[in-house]
Amino acid sequence: MAEPYKITQSEGKGSGVFAISTIPPGTTIMCDTPVLKLPRKLAQYTDEEVFRAFKELDEDSQARVMELHEGHRAFKTKLMRIFKANNFGYERFCVVYPKVSRINHSCVPNAAMNTRENLTTEIVATQPIRKGEEVYITYNGLFEGMTAGRRYRTLRAYYGFECRCPACALPPNDLILSDARRQLISVLDAKIRGFEPPNFHLIDHLTPTTAEQLAMQIRYDRMPLETPLTLPERAAYNLMLAKLLQAEHLTTSVVDAYRNAAYHLAEQMLQHEDIVIVACCQNVQAWMTKAIEAATSINGVESARAKSLGDEWREWQTVDHFKVYNMSRQGNLTDPGFLDGRDFAVRIGMFGPAHCSVLTMTALSRRECRALMQERLQKTSSL
């Protein structure tokens, strides 16, 4: 199949990758395999190490490396300048891709890199990209949670350019809001993953000279959370994260955030096997719907992600709580006025002998529901 992009000049950025036809979200724009590969190390690579790996390549591969962008940093050799401007660091290797290396950076990217274990990578559109528009990825996954000032320092130190993407070029008042959102994103994202928020303060001292120091390289060490998040916190943090990511137009992680908010709220509700809280079911449904909509618009309606979320949601609906919720929504409960005015929760139970028991349902007001839950809590804590 013809590739939907061409590599051509991008104003003020050297070369760039541009869409030659409209690219719907979820489309694989480009596939690439590393041309140069070095084992990952904590300390900086020396010129000799990079040269040794380069010398192993055949002539054609060497030529492909040497035609890449040199960046703007003052390393001694052209090879090192190219390596520094184009390498991607993974857990075990640092690699240079011949085609992906032509993609410029934006803090609000319209494409993302999906890399397999064998280090082949795909660039996938995460937003609709119109014909003639430039394709952007983000050079640093942590930028989602960094203020514009810290992104500026990082890009200047490691790449030597000033980003003018829509997030970095916001008017001052909007920038303050964007910075606040991104700092919150960093806190919520870290806590959801079970870590204390990363300490980005070292970046404030980052300069092109200090960038190569080891102390700067290991600044993202993460401390596990002292107290794990509770279920209500998990649901709330994921919901806030989803909303903040959307406000920042950072679409890639929105799907997981909405899905996880729904999952943890459902988990919380299912702790009471016999109580169906209507508002919880409504929220679980609303957030799963948003996750599915986001996956459909980012990955495409036929994508594995959108399908697996749809399957997951259908499976959740086979649980008694959602069955009862759906019945109440469809007015299928025996008494049509059943939930009127007391529509906070439904208590479900079984009545009669096991072989012919019937499902019973009792409407609960907010006060009744809270009293019932508190009574149970007291019983559990007195055990």
Ligand SMILES: C[S@@+](CC[C@H](N)C(=O)[O-])C[C@H]1O[C@@H](n2cnc3c(N)ncnc32)[C@H](O)[C@@H]1O
């Ligand atoms: C991996 S290369 C990207 C492709 C490169 N523009 C080229 O000509 O091959 C990284 C270099 O591209 C340039 N670059 C990338 N994103 C940029 C941006 N948003 N603004 C200005 N320059 C950018 C910088 O010179 C950076 O060192």
